[in-house]
Amino acid sequence: MTRTLSFNQRGVLAGDFSPPGDKSISHRAVMLGALAEGQSEFTHFLDAEDCLHTLGAFQAMGVQAVYTPDQKRVRIRGAGLQGLQKPARELYLGNSGTSMRLLLGILAGQRFDCTLTGDDSLTSRPMKRVTGPLKQMGAQIKGKDGANFAPLSMHGGKLKGIDFENHLASAQVKSAILLAGLYADGVTRVREPRASRDHTEKMFEAAGADFFKENGWLCVRKTARLNPLSFKIPGDFSAAAFFIAGAAMLPGSKVRINHVGLNPLRTGLLGVLERMGATIRVETETALPEPVGTILVEGKRLSGTRITGAEIPSLIDELPILMTVMALSEGESLISGAEELRVKETDRILSMVTNLNAAGGELKELPDGCMIRGVARFHGAEVQSFGDHRTAMSMALASLAADGEIVIHDTDCIATSFPGFQGAFESLRRGAF
Numbered sequence: 001m002t003r004t005l006s007f008n009q010r011g012v013l014a015g016d017f018s019p020p021g022d023k024s025i026s027h028r029a030v031m032l033g034a035l036a037e038g039q040s041e042f043t044h045f046l047d048a049e050d051c052l053h054t055l056g057a058f059q060a061m062g063v064q065a066v067y068t069p070d071q072k073r074v075r076i077r078g079a080g081l082q083g084l085q086k087p088a089r090e091l092y093l094g095n096s097g098t099s100m101r102l103l104l105g106i107l108a109g110q111r112f113d114c115t116l117t118g119d120d121s122l123t124s125r126p127m128k129r130v131t132g133p134l135k136q137m138g139a140q141i142k143g144k145d146g147a148n149f150a151p152l153s154m155h156g157g158k159l160k161g162i163d164f165e166n167h168l169a170s171a172q173v174k175s176a177i178l179l180a181g182l183y184a185d186g187v188t189r190v191r192e193p194r195a196s197r198d199h200t201e202k203m204f205e206a207a208g209a210d211f212f213k214e215n216g217w218l219c220v221r222k223t224a225r226l227n228p229l230s231f232k233i234p235g236d237f238s239a240a241a242f243f244i245a246g247a248a249m250l251p252g253s254k255v256r257i258n259h260v261g262l263n264p265l266r267t268g269l270l271g272v273l274e275r276m277g278a279t280i281r282v283e284t285e286t287a288l289p290e291p292v293g294t295i296l297v298e299g300k301r302l303s304g305t306r307i308t309g310a311e312i313p314s315l316i317d318e319l320p321i322l323m324t325v326m327a328l329s330e331g332e333s334l335i336s337g338a339e340e341l342r343v344k345e346t347d348r349i350l351s352m353v354t355n356l357n358a359a360g361g362e363l364k365e366l367p368d369g370c371m372i373r374g375v376a377r378f379h380g381a382e383v384q385s386f387g388d389h390r391t392a393m394s395m396a397l398a399s400l401a402a403d404g405e406i407v408i409h410d411t412d413c414i415a416t417s418f419p420g421f422q423g424a425f426e427s428l429r430r431g432a433f
């Protein structure tokens with residue numbers, strides 16, 4: 001059990017916020033930089049535990065990568081697609097599902113054997129969704145329950161392209177198979193029921209991978225070399241989301257989010273908040289390889305809405321904070337088609353329903369989401385993060401509408417994605433409304 005945070009002040013959010021670097025893009029920057037030939041340089045890198053685990057894994061495979069904390073800059077001398085070396089020991093990836101799933105794809109193409117493991121949460125998350133198709137491509141992978149759980153031992157090498165039609169919309173799965181496709185004979189093709197975030201595809205294009213789209217399939221051919229990349233990583237929309245949603249639901253709030261990633265496959269939260277009545281203005285400045293801009297939000301009492309399957313991939317990581325917002329909105333809300341939340345860092349349907357109800361919310365758990373009847377205020381409560389960063393941060397935002405103290409136990413997990421959260425929260429928080 002780790003640090004406890006307590007918040008005992010109702011309030012609103014006001015001011016400017018520049019979110020830390022995007023987590024998904026920071027992971028991929030390290031991965032593609034390491035596999036490229038030549039020097040890549042990324043600024044505004046997210047120095048959260050998850051991304052540092054990815055960086056550490058490539059350093060352990062002989063890649064020269066230097067992170068300069070005061071400039072949030074990573075410089076990577078790429079080893080080339082064939083230049084990774086067998087690590088001296090197993091690769092420990094902490095809490096990071098993205099590190100593990102994407103690395104599985106890359107390691108499937110290597111000629112050395114390697115074992116991947118992580119913390120209690122990561123070793124209980126399903127991996128068959130990735131190891132299954134990688135085995136079809138020719139990788140030999142061993143682990144509990146038919147390679148469903150880490151530790152996973154990878155014996156990669158000779159891969160062949162497959163057509164993989166995923167039943168889930170998952171960027172981690174898609175990316176793992178496409179990364180393996182860089183090494184596979186023939187063409188590797190992936191299709192998903194709905195588009196998930198496309199950061200890997202965008203970076204493949206920027207790095208000159210043999211990647212193309214055809215009739216709804218994402219296709220990659222064995223690639224000889226990747227070009228190095230250099231760019232400023234956009235601010236993380238999913239980190240900013242706590243303050244966007246918090247500001248939107250609290251009358252009297254006014255927040256401006258600067259240099260934030262606006263990839264349309266990530267920003268579903270904005271459409272939902274607008275549907276609930278929120279006042280939001282978005283100004284896009286173009287930036288490659290990802291759109292970036294500014295978001296202005298003003299608070300008011302919102303009305304309930306429904307979120308169903310089609311919208312889920314574009315706001316998958318924002319559902320915990322949306323549950324907080326819905327719990328405080330006028331009338332009823334419904335989230336359905338979100339069964340993937342049950343296999344995130346914790347079961348986020350259970351963690352958020354339990355916590356918000358403890359604080360006076362009226363939520364009913366469903367197998368694939370929840371039903372919510374809005375209340376005007378929360379009351380004080382003692383809750384758990386369940387080891388999940390987004391559950392912890394969503395409850396911190398709930399405290400702004402609580403008559404009483406919200407005590408959140410086990411909050412060290414916040415550092416997996418957003419080490420500066422508490423400081424940012426304190427600096428945006430203003431007195432009671």
Ligand code: S3P
Pocket residue numbers: 023024025098169170171172173175196197316317340
């Ligand atoms: C991510 C994809 C999503 C998301 C996760 C990051 C990525 O997971 O929830 O936080 O960087 O590819 P799934 O692919 O499991 O939906």
